[in-house]
Amino acid sequence: MSNEEKQAPQDQVEDVIESEVAQEDAALVDELTQANFRIEELEQALAEAEAKAAEEKDAALRAVAEMENIRRRAAIDVEKSRKFALEKFANELLPVIDNMERALLGTVEDEAAKAVIEGVELTLKTLMTAVAKFGITPVDPMGEAFNPEHHQAIGMQPSTEYPANTVMLVMQKGYLLNDRLLRPAMVMVSQG
Incomplete structure (x- = not known):
């Protein structure tokens, strides 16, 4: 058997290994790309949720402030009514x-x-x-x-x-x- 014939199966094994490594690398790259897309989607969803939470918090604070203003105005009106009735x-x-x-x-x-x-x-x-x-x-x-x-x-x-x-x-x-x-x-x- 010649040297070339011996190397051919070895080259074939190496080619198969390289092919499998390339496929695994491609699969990893695909997984990383998908993971990056998923991370971006999650970050976007998180940003939207944070914005909505901030809006809700702001609305709640405004409602509380409005209730306090109404309560204060009512107390002032009652006091004026009592004083000047x-x-x-x-x-x-x-x-x-x-x-x-x-x-x-x-x-x-x-x-x-x-x-x-x-x-x-x-x-x-x-x-x-x-x-x-x-x-x-x-x-x-x-x-x-x-x-x-x-x-x-x-x-x-x-x-x-x-x-x-x-x-x-x-x-x-x-x-x-x-x-x-x-x-x-x-x-x-x-x-x-």
Whole structure:
């Protein structure tokens, strides 16, 4: 047997081995390529899932924030309603208080009239105590600086007794309801 004949089966074996290795390499390359495609698909699916989760989280946070805002606004509305529910009733009481104060302005020397005046004073004091319990307070700015937020100027007069822009006469007291203006005080203001 010649050397060539001996090498032929050996070459054949080597060719078969090389062929099998090449097939295995090709199969591995195919598997790696498929694995890479699968990894890319999984990464894309993961990115989509993360984006959806972020959207859902954002939507949930917005819903919670909206609920808190609604709850806070409702609490503020309830508090305002509680504080200022008496506003119409208080406005109806103010002329009564004004009339009682006007009744006390005059001086009377008759004993019978003095008893009536004393009764009016006690009634006014009781009424003022009652309305104060509900947050109604008078604004009597005599001698104070003019404040357009709480005072309504009826006119201005020159005065040597008061500095400029000072309340020198109160025609009608103003009133606050829980620190909110119910009625401005009607005043005469000094001119400088």
